[in-house]
Amino acid sequence: MGWTPYGNPHALRLPKLSVEDGNVFIPNEWLEIFQDNRRFQYFKDGAGTFEDCADLAAAGQFCFEQAQSALAEWLHKKTRAEVLCLTGGTALNCVSNGKLLRDSSFKDVFVPPSPHDGGTAMGCAIYGQIEILDTQYDFRRFDDFLAPEPDLSRLVELLTKDGEITLEQSEYLFDSIVELLISGRIIALYYGRSELGPRALGNRSILADPRHPAMKDWINKYVKGRELFRPLAL
Secondary structure (H helix, E strand, C coil): CCCHHHCCCCCCCCCCCEEECCEEECCHHHHHHHCCCCCCCHHHHCCCCHHHHHHHHHHHHHHHHHHHHHHHHHHHHHHCCCEEECCCHHHHCHHHHHHHHHHCCCCEEECCCCCCHHHHHHHHHHHHHHHHCCCCCCCCCCCCCCCCCCCHHHHHHHHHCCCCCCCCCCCCHHHHHHHHHHCCCCEEEECCCCCCCCCCCCCEEEECCCCCCCHHHHHHHHHCCCCCCCCCCC
16 A cells, blocks of 8 residues: 555556455456566565566555455445444555545445554454344444553653653743644653554554655655655644
């Protein structure tokens, strides 16, 4: 998803995924190109080229979006439901989710905060409790901030134990944050209970001023330690 804008989805001439009666099949051409291990390891060991890897990413995103759209239309014809609920690791693909929301026959699309394997496991446990064990389940989700409240005194203890960090308390916290951002500093926001799932929803976030041209590359390389093409939310 993040590498797609750098590539050409048609450069490798890979076919669409086959969608038949609610099932998705991967053509042999895809399986064959996946066997070319050296060609697509640009970030792993330097083998191959950035362009080839970007083209493969773009082709994968393009074909995935087409297959997902076809599945959504098949499902809508079957159910005539108004709202589509997505789960599984692919539900973290923000770009394709946006296209479903804009272009599919569903009026709305819902993605739970933790649609990946961890959330799926939790859903299976809840299903087993209610449907198999016939046990009452009273929990209702009102927001995604499900972790315990942070222990401020414990945080202060951890931060100051080595004497390398100076703590300051500001009476005008938000003004101080704005001033730091304008000056080009990067803010690590730790606020309230943390969110469930792999997407930052505000209580645990890295903040920076996007007007600085090198900010994205700096955060990817020195703060998050990840590939240069990875996007940041604006």
